[in-house]
Amino acid sequence: MIKSCYIHIPFCKKICSYCDFCKIFYNEIYINKYLDALENEINKYYNNDLLETIYIGGGTPSSLSLEELNRLFNIIDKLNKSKDLEFTIECNIEDITEDKLKLFKDRGINRLSIGVESFNENNLKFMNRPSIDLDKLKYAKKYFDNINIDLIYALPNETLEILNEDLNKVLDLDVKHISIYSLIIEPNTKIMDLEPIDDELDYEMYKLICDRLSNYNHYEISNFAIPGYESKHNLTYWNNEEYYGFGMGASGYVNDVRYTNTKSINNYIKNEFNRVEEHLTTLDKEKYELIMGFRKLSGINIDKYKEKYNRDLLDNETIKRLLNENKLQIKDNNIFINKEYIYLQNEILLQLI
Amino acid sequence: MNQEKIRNFAIIAHIDHGKSTLADRILELSGNVSKREMTDQILDNMELEKERGITIKMNAVRLNYKGYEFNLIDTPGHVDFSYEVSRSLAACEGTILLVDATQGIEAQTLANYYLALENDLEIIPVINKIDLPNADPEKVTLELINTFGFKKDEIILTSGKTGEGVDKLLDAVIEKIPAPKGNKDGKLKALIFDSVFDSYKGVIIHIRIVDGKLSNKDKIRFMSNNSSYDITELGYTTPKIVNVNELNAGDVGYLCASIKTISDIKIGDTITLDNNPCDEPLKGYSEVKPMVYSGIFPVETREYDLLKDALEKLAINDASLTFTPETSKALGFGFRCGFLGLLHMDIIKERLQREFNLNIILTAPSVIYNVYLTNGDMVSISNPSDMPPMERLSYIEEPYIKTNIFTPTDYIGPIMELCENKRGTFINMEYINETRVNIHYELPLSEIMYDFFDKLKSATKGYASFDYELIGYRVNKLVKMDILLNGEKVDALSMIVHKDFAYNIGKNMVNKLREIIPRQMFEVPIQAFINNKAIARETIKPLRKNVLAKCYGGDITRKRKLLEKQKEGKKKMKMIGSVEVPPEAFLEILDLRK
Structure with a gap:
């Protein structure tokens, strides 16, 4: 049974400098055709599984008009939802209005993921994002208890002081969940020619973050939650479980196939989803289990792994060595990366896969 | 062809003085190659030769000019290949000594001049590139007169580019270079001056017939090892291949005889007939030894x-x-x-x-050291890691060279400074004219291994030229320096250095390694050791970050691909103990251009 579903809304009113997600400028004509195609895609591929999480991401899903949002929710209504469904939508601050918040609430949204990225004016200018209206954030809290705030650090010219100020502000807001990412300079973005900041500083920033957010459960490399508010949807990814991905450029994992939809709006609205598929062997699945599982600070459950792949992780020579070197640790039958080394996760994975 | 009508000659010159371009003009003028067929510098076959503008392997070409048979034998221009120059000169009666009208006499001009003298060759002095605006033929004429004692009227001015003077030069070849004087009725004596492997024909042997004649039906014998072969093909190049039935005394050409490996052939060997061998081989040359x-x-x-x-x-x-x-x-x-x-x-x-x-x-290049042991034995060592332990060593000798450094007088200071830093001993300085000198130093050969050429070039803005001759072995305070990476000795990085310079070399070495080796998950000390004593140390700080902060929505395939790309990069690394070292680490330390 597939229990999670991702829905991609690629439209944005403004393009952020660092963003390499699948996005296009907001355009009314395209949106209706896009929603038609989305409905078709869901009808074609959805198998009536009982869903425990739905995540509407983007782009900027909140940039849609009330009417368009209603249309979107009508489509989603056809999905079979568990009664304790985690239902998230990504939202920009400028879209936080009474009307939209009410609509979200009415249509079942129970988790809001707000893209703040930074409170610092220079950082925001660099990212091509508008200033932060703190009142709006506080206003959103009146409607939603379960709020995530997205932040980005390690921006050019950022100092530990600037980051610390961002952390002060986010802690003041007292939200249930914080995702905080080190800037990735991607090819084909406006900032592609930029040099990343010094690793040493980046690492210092990460340590500062872990330190300042100590009241939260640091449960994944870049994610912090008040216990009980960990993102169920994202845990689906990290637990290497299957999920639907609908919409242009969306990725999913269904029946042992990982796929990514077309990134062309013109193809998508013609219902040409052109999925690029990766058919997984058991060995591939094991690789993904390690790649994703070791993102969690709690790591991988040894029993569950054995059950899934009929293999004991503790028999693996590399794992034995890494345990010996104290790069991996074991607790409660979970094997996980020593927190000291979590920022070197790739180095450890490279030895394992 | 009557020997009286044969002229065998080579062109010798300092690198870049226009040898190959002049050869092209000669080919064109003698009608061997039509204008349409000309690609620049026909004699340079190998791609690398064209790129570097130097000739590595020589070629022999036969031309016809005014009823004469010319055999032009090309020679390499670099000091490393002076051995090959001397062997092509042994096949000639005369040579064209080419000097650039904008540069004057350079180090290899001198070296090549002496090679020609040793071979008793008639030398035609030529000043080339007279078409260039900064050409100064009068000044260069004076240099030739003062340095080598040529007379003014025997010096020919040419331009390989425009062809000016080339006809005069060819006439001089006829007039001045002696015809071969072999005994055409004598027993066959042919000199091997080059060999090339061809995957269809086997080994192609370039020869000069000194006495007698050779037919394509003959069975030949190599005098050095008495092995014999049937000839399968006989001919010469124009540069196109021309097959012939016979080569006679005085001729230059090639032969094939189904010879599979080049090591069966000794350059300088004498070929004779199997059924009618000559009594004495020709004077060959000593075998070349790697340096x-x-x-x-x-x-x-x-x-x-x-x-x-x-x-x-x-x-x-x-x-x-x-x-x-x-x-x-x-x-x-x-x-x-x-x-x-x-x-x-x-x-x-x-x-x-x-x-x-x-x-x-x-790995870093090394010369051959003579290592004397306490028990009186001597071992030759070309690999520092073979050095016997300290307690068994008595003393070590290293090879020395004597330099010819031709330079405008403006750069005497910087050159002397460079040579002193390379453990040089000043011998003397010869004035070529009032503005140019030839500086003689004695230097350890190992000191020109690393960056001597580059430093010389940058110290003199490229105006100095350099050549050297080996002058024997000398005792020095030499020690083996080891490099330890994360506490483990890396044998491939061991070097033999002079004790007084060891500290600086060690410091530079560990510093360079620190720059080249990427950060690892742990701190990596790099140390230079002499006799179990650390003389330099650097530390590679541990890697702090290699993580993907974000997981691209659900696009997890992409993350795996990124990891696999990193994995490919890691594969190129060489594991030295627990440290990943890029192969460039070994290359960059000795990169000749840096």
Whole structure:
């Protein structure tokens, strides 16, 4: 049974400098055709599984008009939802209005993921994002208890002081969940020619973050939650479980196939989803289990792994060595990366896969 | 052809003085190659030769000019290959000494002039590139008169570019260069002056018939080892191949005889007839010995056999390249290779990479040391890691060279400073004219291994030229320096250095390694040791970050691909103990251009 579903809304009113997600400028004509195609895609591929999480991401899903949002929710209504469904939508601050918040609430949204990225004016200018209206954030809290705030650090010219100020502000807001990412300079973005900041500083920033957010459960490399508010949807990814991905450029994992939809709006609205598929062997699945599982600070459950792949992780020579070197640790039958080394996760994975 | 109508000659010159371009004009003027067929510098066959503008392997070409048969034998222009120059000169009666009208006499002009004298050749002095705006033929004429004692009226002015003066030069070849004086009715004596491997014909042997005649039906015998072969093909090049039935005394040409390996052929050997051999061989030349040794290792162990094949193929056409298997604790299985000099080494390296697509590591080049032991024995060592332990050593000798450095007087200071820093001993300075000198220093050969050429070039804005001759071995305070990476000795990085310079070399070495080796998950100390004593240390700070902060929505395939790309990069690394070292670490330390 597939229990999670991702829905991609690629439209944005403004393009952020660092963003390499699948996005296009907001355009009314395209949106209706896009929603038609989305409905078709869901009808074609959805198998009536009982869903425990739905995540509407983007782009900027909140940039849609009330009417368009209603249309979107009508489509989603056809999905079979568990009664304790985690239902998230990504939202920009400028879209936080009474009307939209009410609509979200009415249509079942129970988790809001707000893209703040930074409170610092220079950082925001660099990212091509508008200033932060703190009142709006506080206003959103009146409607939603379960709020995530997205932040980005390690921006050019950022100092530990600037980051610390961002952390002060986010802690003041007292939200249930914080995702905080080190800037990735991607090819084909406006900032592609930029040099990343010094690793040493980046690492210092990460340590500062872990330190300042100590009241939260640091449960994944870049994610912090008040216990009980960990993102169920994202845990689906990290637990290497299957999920639907609908919409242009969306990725999913269904029946042992990982796929990514077309990134062309013109193809998508013609219902040409052109999925690029990766058919997984058991060995591939094991690789993904390690790649994703070791993102969690709690790591991988040894029993569950054995059950899934009929293999004991503790028999693996590399794992034995890494345990010996104290790069991996074991607790409660979970094997996980020593927190000291979590920022070197790739180095450890490279030895394992 | 009557020997009276044959002229065998070579062109000798300092690098870039226009030898190959002049050869092209000569070919064109003698009608051998039509204008349409001309690609620039026909005699330079190899891609690398064209790129570097130097001739590595020589070629012989036959031309007809005013009823005469000219055999033009090309020669390499670099100091590493002076051995090859001398062997092509042995096939000639005369030579054209070419000097650039904008540069004047340079180091290899002098070296080549002496080679020609040793071979008793008639020398025609030529000043080339007179078409250039900054040409100063009068000044260069004076240099030629003062340095070599030429007379003003025997110096010919040419332009390889426009062809001016080339006809006069060819007339001078007829007038001044003596005809061969072999005994055409005598027993066959032919000199081997070059050999090339061809995958269809086997070994192609370039010969000069001194006495007698050779027919394509003959069975030949090599005088050095008495092995005999039936000739399968006889001919010459124009540069097109022309087959003939016969070559006679005075002729230059080639022969094929189904010879599979080049090592069966000794350059300088005498060929005679199997059924009617001559009594005495011609005076050959001494065998060439490698001067510089380096280890070549495949980055990936499984490429060992490919590397072996490639070296065998290169050695087929390059008798001066030697190689024997070598095992390094750090680098695994590879070969200890001997080269004529650094340029030779660099060319082999590039050919292995370019023509054979191999991913290789070269270790620092080393000269041959004479190591005397306390028990009175002497061992020759070309690999620092073979150095016997300290307590068994009595003393060590290293090879020395004497330099010819031609330079405008403006740069005497910087050159002397450079040579002093390279443990040089000043001998004297000869004035070529009032603005140019030839500086003589004695230097350890090992000191010109690393960056001497480059430093000389930058100290003199490229105006100085350099040549050297070996002058024997000398005792010095030499020690073996070891490099330890994360506490483990890396045998492939060991070097033999002068005790007084060891501290600086060690410091530079560990510093360079710190820059080249990427950060690891742990702190990596790099140390230079002499006799178990650390003389320099640097530390590679531990890697702090290698993580993907974000997971691209659900696009997890992409994350895996990124990891696999990183994994590919790691594969190129060489594990030295627990440290990942990029192969460039070994290359960059000795990169000749830096």
